Amino acid sequence: MIKTVAEVLLPVDEVLRIKKRRIMPAGKKKNLKRISIVTGIHGDELEGQYVCFELARRIEENIDNLEGIVDIYPAMNPLGIDSITRGIPAFDLDMNRIFPGNAEGNMTESLAANIMEDVSGSDVVLDIHASNIYLTEIPQIRINRLNEDELVPLAKECNVDFVWIHEASTVLEATFAYSLNSTGTPCLVVEMGVGMRITREYGNQLVEGIFNLMRTLGMWKGKKQPVRSPIISHNPDDVCFLNATAGGLFIPDVKHWEVINKGERIGRIIDPLSGKVLENVESPVDGILFTIREYPIVDEGSLIGRLLKKEIMTA
Numbered sequence: 218m219i220k221t222v223a224e225v226l227l228p229v230d231e232v233l234r235i236k237k238r239r240i241m242p243a244g245k246k247k248n249l250k251r252i253s254i255v256t257g258i259h260g261d262e263l264e265g266q267y268v269c270f271e272l273a274r275r276i277e278e279n280i281d282n283l284e285g286i287v288d289i290y291p292a293m294n295p296l297g298i299d300s301i302t303r304g305i306p307a308f309d310l311d312m313n314r315i316f317p318g319n320a321e322g323n324m325t326e327s328l329a330a331n332i333m334e335d336v337s338g339s340d341v342v343l344d345i346h347a348s349n350i351y352l353t354e355i356p357q358i359r360i361n362r363l364n365e366d367e368l369v370p371l372a373k374e375c376n377v378d379f380v381w382i383h384e385a386s387t388v389l390e391a392t393f394a395y396s397l398n399s400t401g402t403p404c405l406v407v408e409m410g411v412g413m414r415i416t417r418e419y420g421n422q423l424v425e426g427i428f429n430l431m432r433t434l435g436m437w438k439g440k441k442q443p444v445r446s447p448i449i450s451h452n453p454d455d456v457c458f459l460n461a462t463a464g465g466l467f468i469p470d471v472k473h474w475e476v477i478n479k480g481e482r483i484g485r486i487i488d489p490l491s492g493k494v495l496e497n498v499e500s501p502v503d504g505i506l507f508t509i510r511e512y513p514i515v516d517e518g519s520l521i522g523r524l525l526k527k528e529i530m531t532a
């Protein structure tokens with residue numbers, strides 16, 4: 218069943234429509250748990266769209282195993298997706314800064330309020346992001362410290378490599394996930410892959426995780442498959458940020474999720490005109506890269522990567 222969740226008339230004779238698909242077992246309809254898979258809040262992040270497709274495909278293949286409601290929202294920001302824009306193009310606005318919205322407010326506020334109303338009450342929500350076009354992320358779940366106790370057990374079921382518990386910040390209060398979590402609907406933020414691309418390997422990994430989570434919640438029968446147990450970071454000091462000290466072209470030497478020793482070269486920043494190496498980017502710690510620069514052009518200060526310090530992996 219496909220349903221329009223929110224609708225806004227645009228000045229140019231267009232309609233912004235946000236749709237969802239509901240998959241549920243035939244017959245039994247009482248007291249079913251509900252999982253909501255949400256993606257495309259940022260229009261340039263497409264990894265989650267593959268997850269939506271693949272999850273639905275595998276559910277339908279074994280529909281008799283389904284014992285709950287699966288709501289799939291593949292395109293929260295359809296205008297952004299159509300125009301390869303991160304925000305909502307007509308409003309020049311980051312959609313992940315408009316929640317919880319207001320039913321009586323302007324167009325985007327009422328849009329946000331309608332989305333909140335539709336998703337609220339789910340037993341669990343996954344809000345799938347794909348970094349941006351500059352950085353690639355290993356499949357990970359990010360959790361606000363305020364919701365740590367409730368969300369970490371759910372995150373552990375999702376077959377991701379890493380769970381990053383971060384500090385509360387006022388900037389994040391207008392996000393979809395914050396708004397849901399603060400009103401009693403548990404929402405996990407997944408970050409994986411890179412903007413404007415599909416990394417099928419990561420998508421398939423997360424789909425396995427969603428099935429495992431559904432199994433744990435009693436929404437899916439099917440046989441239990443082993444899942445990864447993620448490294449969990451609780452402490453801001455666990456993560457080390459690498460920033461460029463010169464502008465130029467970044468040429469990486471290492472791969473994602475590779476263990477790196479202190480002093481090892483992660484890559485070089487070069488100048489294609491003079492042929493000079495402007496910076497040898499060396500790892501300041503023993504660790505593992507969970508974020509790495511994808512888009513080669515960097516300015517001074519640009520993020521090159523994020524390392525998880527080795528101590529925490531063996532702790």
Ligand SMILES: [Zn+2]
Nearest residue numbers: 259262346347
């Ligand atoms: Zn995003």
